[in-house]
Amino acid sequence: MGSFISLAEAGAGQGLAHTPEQIGARRRGRPAGTTQAVTKEPVKLRLDADVLAALRASGDGWQTRINDMLRASLHLAGRI
Template identity: 85%
Template sequence: MKTLKTLDIDKVAAAIEADAGQTLPGLRESLKEARDGHGLAHTPEQIVARRRGRPAGTTQAITKEPVKLRLDADVLAALRASGDGWQTRINDMLRASLRLGGLV
């Protein structure tokens, strides 16, 4: 990590941008953060704490139940096209609809 502390940000950014053939927004800020040690995990404990998924010890208060639901093909395609988390968005839309109808 000593080499990062002496990093010449402008020199490295110029080399990266020359290789890319264009200026890259935010590059110098990202290099500065790397040099200053922001976002780096140094110890095995920090690396384990930063692993993918939910943080240890967090649980949902309400358990979700799997269901089979039939939807029109165009509706399902639009929801899936909206990206990851579409099932959660369906749940949120149904909850909002129930509130509007006074059922929840």
């Protein structure tokens, strides 16, 4: 992990500290250059309530896991 500095050290120029102007200048969203080569399409998908609850309970990234499961199923079926 990075080392933390005190406000006094930051004010004295010791260590890295962002000014309010630098913080305000940051762009929202993903950093430049992190877009994927293949973009995904948004779709509306109807799922059973218990299936959706189980997927959401598995934590963040559940939509990506759905994509991975569907890809694996299609691969096993020889469709991709």
